[in-house]
Amino acid sequence: MAIERETNPDGDDAYVVTREHGSTELIDAIAPEWTALCAEGPCDEPFYSPAWARAYVAAFDPQAAITLITVRQHGALRAALPLTERSVGIGPLRLRWLRSAANTHFPRFDVIHGAGDLERVTQAIWDHLRSWPDWDIVQFDSAPDTGVAWRLLELAGADGHATRHHRPDACPYVDVTQFPRGVDEIVTTRPIKLRSQLRRSLKRLRGLGEVRFRIVDSSHPPEEIQDAVDALYRQEASGWKGEADTAILSDPATKAFYDLIVADAQKAGSLAVYQLWCDDALVAAKLEVVHNGTTYELKSSYDESYSKSSPGHLIKAWSLAAAPDLGVSVLDNCGRSDAHKLAWTDLARPFAACFVFNRTRRGRLAWTALFQAGPVLRQRLARYPIPTFVKRILD
Incomplete structure (x- = not known):
């Protein structure tokens, strides 16, 4: 060393x-x-x-x-x-x-x-x-x-x-204290278009069976927590993320990473899996870490056969309703500013990938290759193999 x-x-x-x-x-x-x-x-x-x-x-x-x-x-x-x-x-x-x-x-x-x-x-x-x-x-x-x-x-x-802020974005988060208690009351706070959609979705889902929200956390036996995590993994892989090879189960390295952070959160007592059920069917789930008054939504899944019932939005409403009882005042959506996240908040934290290039000949060449000539070559050589980590930067 x-x-x-x-x-x-x-x-x-x-x-x-x-x-x-x-x-x-x-x-x-x-x-x-x-x-x-x-x-x-x-x-x-x-x-x-x-x-x-x-x-x-x-x-x-x-x-x-x-x-x-x-x-x-x-x-x-x-x-x-x-x-x-x-x-x-x-x-x-x-x-x-x-x-x-x-x-x-x-x-x-x-x-x-x-x-x-x-x-x-x-x-x-x-x-x-x-x-x-x-x-x-x-x-x-x-x-x-x-x-x-x-x-x-x-x-x-x-x-x-040479420096670069690459693919800048913002991570939306929700101030839970601005919402009332209760799912139906929370729905009334949304803009009219989303409010109408959620009311129809709630009515449709409740018409299919008993709807219940469940949190599996450190108060449950370890095997029950693992079952909940595994169910989320399988549900995510069964939908479009599985088809696109972006699900956790699509990549052994990604699965290994989430298994490790799940184990660490479970040891710390901060792991929670939120579940939305309709009778015996798991409609949607979220992998959460609850820490210091904030719940962090690391991963989510839903059963695509319930897509007309807006499962992602409904489990969000239940998550907000449950937050005060968990001592949570902030819901961090994590990741990029997707439209379904921005439907619930106008608060966000900007972030970007940041690059610094040394003033060496190689450093200057790297700057040119990655952010000037690189994107052009990426389009022209799309059918040729490129290292995955380089492809992610140039895309």
């Missing part, structure tokens, strides 16, 4: 930046400190935890070399940035590509940092990256606009480095 340190000249309040190269043991070694840092506030969400970073590497890139950049002040951890390393290209054109230990299955991910540290941590990390020549691309997936990654791009751009 290689270790390099750099102290920023700030006197007694110096921020010490350390770069270590190794495996996931680096994450495990600072996991307690990392978890405590998240609890300070700016990164107090499930997907910033070391368990999620470890799950990403184990499921999607188990052979990856890890670069861990940490920032300490007076010995205390103030920031952590886990990066996976890729070597891409041929011969002298081979790139060293560093990517945050996260992907599109993470609603958000950023440099893990504590309260009040954003500006100094950002400057410390950028000073370190700027003085380290042995990289060509640094990539952050799903980086929030209020975090370190976006600020790093500003500093890098000011220093003449």
Whole structure:
């Protein structure tokens, strides 16, 4: 394991930046400190935890070399940035590509940092990256606009480095306190078109049988929780996501990742599976992590034979009705700003994939290839095989 340190000249309040190269043991070694840092506030969400970073590497890139950049002040951890390393290209054109230990299955991910540290941590990390020549691309997936990654791009751009906010979007969230209690009452708050649709859907579903909403959480036996998770996996795969090969069960790596984060949430007592039933038929389900007054909707499924009953909207209404009893004041939809999510809120958190390119010949070539010539070639060479991770960037 290689270790390099750099102290920023700030006197007694110096921020010490350390770069270590190794495996996931680096994450495990600072996991307690990392978890405590998240609890300070700016990164107090499930997907910033070391368990999620470890799950990403184990499921999607188990052979990856890890670069861990940490920032300490007076010995205390103030920031952590886990990066996976890729070597891409041929011969002298081979790139060293560093990517945050996260992907599109993470609603958000950023440099893990504590309260009040954003500006100094950002400057410390950028000073370190700027003085380290042995990289060509640094990539952050799903980086929030209020975090370190976006600020790093500003500093890098000011220093003449090529940067890119790629595929910007916003993650919708719902302020639960703005809704009344009760499903029928919640329906009345929606715009007229959706309100009429939901009333018809409720009437249709109730006409088919007894409708009930159920939450399977840590108060249930482990085998019952696993049955609920497995039912959601199967239901998701039975519909259009299965046909499009985007369901959890369509990809062993994705299945492994969700199994790991489900196990971690179950251990923490934060896992919940919301279910909407009509008699003995599972109409819809949601995989949730409930943390610090927020419920995070990680995955959802529905039985397409009930599509005329708007199962996605109905389970949302029941989720909002149940939220106060769970101590939940915010429902985070996670992911992109899809129309069905925006039907319930006008609140959203912007995010984007963030890229910084080094001022090396290879870095400049990578910028041109990915974001200038690349998209054109992608269209012209559509029938030829392209590495999946590159295809996802260029699409």
